[in-house]
Amino acid sequence: MLNVNEIHVGYGQSPVIRGMSFKAGKGEIVGIVGRNGMGKTTLFRSLIGMLPLKGGQITLDGVDISEDESFNRVGKGLAIVPQGRMIFPYLSVYENLISGARTPVSQEEVSEIYSLFPILREMKNRKGGNLSGGQQQQLAIGRALMTRPKVLLLDEPTEGIQPSIIKDIARTLKEIRDMRNLTIVVSEQVLSFMLDVCDRLFVIEKGALVREDLRSAVNAEEIRKMLSV
Amino acid sequence: MNLHELWSIFVMQGFAGISLFSVLLLMGLGLALIFGQMGVINMAHGEFMALGAYTTYFCSTLVQDHAPRLLPFYFPLAIVLAFVLSAALGAFVEWAMIRHLYKRPLDTLLASWGLSLIMQQTYRSIFGAREVTPTLPEWLMGSFKPTDAIDIPINGVFVLALALAVTGGLVIFMFRTPFGLRLRATVQNRAMSNAVGINTKLVDRLAFSIGCGIAGIAGAAFTTIGSTGPDSGSRYIVDAFLVVVFGGAANLLGSVASAFGIAQAQSILEFFLDGTKGKVATLLFIVVILMFRPQGLFPSKVRSS
Numbered sequence: 001m002l003n004v005n006e007i008h009v010g011y012g013q014s015p016v017i018r019g020m021s022f023k024a025g026k027g028e029i030v031g032i033v034g035r036n037g038m039g040k041t042t043l044f045r046s047l048i049g050m051l052p053l054k055g056g057q058i059t060l061d062g063v064d065i066s067e068d069e070s071f072n073r074v075g076k077g078l079a080i081v082p083q084g085r086m087i088f089p090y091l092s093v094y095e096n097l098i099s100g101a102r103t104p105v106s107q108e109e110v111s112e113i114y115s116l117f118p119i120l121r122e123m124k125n126r127k128g129g130n131l132s133g134g135q136q137q138q139l140a141i142g143r144a145l146m147t148r149p150k151v152l153l154l155d156e157p158t159e160g161i162q163p164s165i166i167k168d169i170a171r172t173l174k175e176i177r178d179m180r181n182l183t184i185v186v187s188e189q190v191l192s193f194m195l196d197v198c199d200r201l202f203v204i205e206k207g208a209l210v211r212e213d214l215r216s217a218v219n220a221e222e223i224r225k226m227l228s229v
Numbered sequence: 230m231n232l233h234e235l236w237s238i239f240v241m242q243g244f245a246g247i248s249l250f251s252v253l254l255l256m257g258l259g260l261a262l263i264f265g266q267m268g269v270i271n272m273a274h275g276e277f278m279a280l281g282a283y284t285t286y287f288c289s290t291l292v293q294d295h296a297p298r299l300l301p302f303y304f305p306l307a308i309v310l311a312f313v314l315s316a317a318l319g320a321f322v323e324w325a326m327i328r329h330l331y332k333r334p335l336d337t338l339l340a341s342w343g344l345s346l347i348m349q350q351t352y353r354s355i356f357g358a359r360e361v362t363p364t365l366p367e368w369l370m371g372s373f374k375p376t377d378a379i380d381i382p383i384n385g386v387f388v389l390a391l392a393l394a395v396t397g398g399l400v401i402f403m404f405r406t407p408f409g410l411r412l413r414a415t416v417q418n419r420a421m422s423n424a425v426g427i428n429t430k431l432v433d434r435l436a437f438s439i440g441c442g443i444a445g446i447a448g449a450a451f452t453t454i455g456s457t458g459p460d461s462g463s464r465y466i467v468d469a470f471l472v473v474v475f476g477g478a479a480n481l482l483g484s485v486a487s488a489f490g491i492a493q494a495q496s497i498l499e500f501f502l503d504g505t506k507g508k509v510a511t512l513l514f515i516v517v518i519l520m521f522r523p524q525g526l527f528p529s530k531v532r533s534s
């Protein structure tokens with residue numbers, strides 16, 4: 001579904017991602033764990049088109065999207081829940097949800113999101129900026145889902161969120177994957193959430209994927225050690 | 230001069246100020262929309278206003294020469310045409326020039342200033358250096374006389390209604406339509422807007438185009454209070470900038486309040502002093518207020534991140 005081939009990404013002259021490749025299949029949840037500053041956000045930004053590629057190729061469902069602007073990638077089926085969530089602070093919850101949706105907006109789809117995240121229905125007229133971190137995270141996921149993605153990117157979705165809500169988010173992600181046969185690529189610093197949701201796990205270090213395990217074969221102790229160095 | 234006469238002067242100058250208020254409001258709205266959306270200071274905004282005024286003049290001569298019986302009806306049509314032409318030219322200018330200069334505010338300033346000179350010269354070549362005045366329909370020319378001493382010009386009331394209607398339309402557009410939503414999202418966070426699927430470049434072009442279109446409407450309104458020359462626009466651009474700075478950019482309410490304040494102050498002061506002194510006094514007044522409120526009357530709470 002998502003095919004990343006030998007991509008190079010950096011800021012100015014300094015390279016961050018050097019020749020990275022991986023694939024994510026249809027309906028698969030792929031996890032990428034790594035410590036601070038290892039390049040997770042840089043990778044996700046280049047996938048959605050906020051940062052240009054310096055080399056390599058990204059294809060989505062067989063279509064090359066490497067040169068597309070972000071909004072075109074979204075149109076072709078990619079969506080992102082960025083680190084820090086980036087809710088539009090002065091738009092209402094409802095407006096945030098439909099900001100990227102195709103017009104006319106389907107109220108059925110909005111209701112579907114509300115039933116996944118009931119808190120959003122309660123707060124639909126509130127300004128996005130006035131929501132708590134956990135609520136904003138749910139809103140950001142809802143906003144991404146409203147664009148009907150084939151591949152959903154989530155960059156550190158549990159950052160600064162309490163454990164009970166993290167469990168909710170994990171459950172919801174798996175539910176959405178099952179419902180829509182969605183491909184999900186998710187990054188994290190902490191392992192527990194990852195072990196809960198992913199089917200396949202990568203470890204990223206200094207802009208390269210240094211390890212790949214199927215969920216069933218993950219040695220949690222070894223990976224925890226890699227993350228704590 | 231007794232108190233009663235003084236009061237009449239205030240009321241009449243107040244109504245004279247209302248036409249100026251309407252023109253300034255429309256100019257300020259367009260400028261603020263463009264500045265709020267893209268951070269572009271459009272130095273050619275006055276020339277888009279002049280385009281609207283010349284369009285009105287052109288319609289009036291056309292009707293007068295070929296279908297004088299339509300004279301009572303052409304004005305509303307001219308307003309629409311003024312909007313359409315200015316908006317179309319605005320879209321073209323954004324495509325040909327402005328979009329290449331985003332993130333370079335100084336270059337945009339210079340380029341749009343250059344554009345204003347080109348447009349002025351074009352008007353001079355087509356319409357001549359002399360000022361022109363469209364023949365306004367009869368129904369716009371009269372005045373109400375609520376008391377003996379007070380005259381309220383109908384064209385002032387008409388232009389006020391026009392300006393308020395455009396303001397209301399802009400509010401509905403911004404807050405009740407999908408495009409307005411995209412525009413507000415883009416102002417708040419451009420990169421994220423793009424990443425939720427909004428074509429932010431198209432949003433920019435449309436915002437610039439609509440801002441210029443509103444300047445065109447301002448130009449049509451302007452023909453009711455003054456005659457149009459190639460540099461008419463540049464004479465209003467400073468006042469329009471004052472409206473935006475004074476009101477706090479990207480804030481509709483601020484634009485309305487500051488346009489009103491500036492127009493009224495000028496028109497009333499002009500009666501007691503003369504034109505230039507009135508202007509200087511208004512400017513002084515604004516400078517003093519900005520010293521205490523550098524962020525304008527109604528500072529914008531929305532910052533793009």
Ligand SMILES: Nc1ncnc2c1ncn2[C@@H]1O[C@H](COP(=O)(O)OP(=O)(O)OP(=O)(O)O)[C@@H](O)[C@H]1O
Pocket residue numbers: 011016034035036037038039040041042043083156189
């Ligand atoms: N805008 C930028 N300009 C220059 N360098 C940057 C920029 N953003 C990130 N970097 C550098 O790129 C490297 C990777 O950063 P990135 O944000 O991708 O890490 P991360 O894995 O997402 O970390 P975290 O877990 O803290 O979010 C870091 O060394 C960082 O200093």
Ligand SMILES: [Mg+2]
Pocket residue numbers: 040041042083155156
């Ligand atoms: Mg990060």
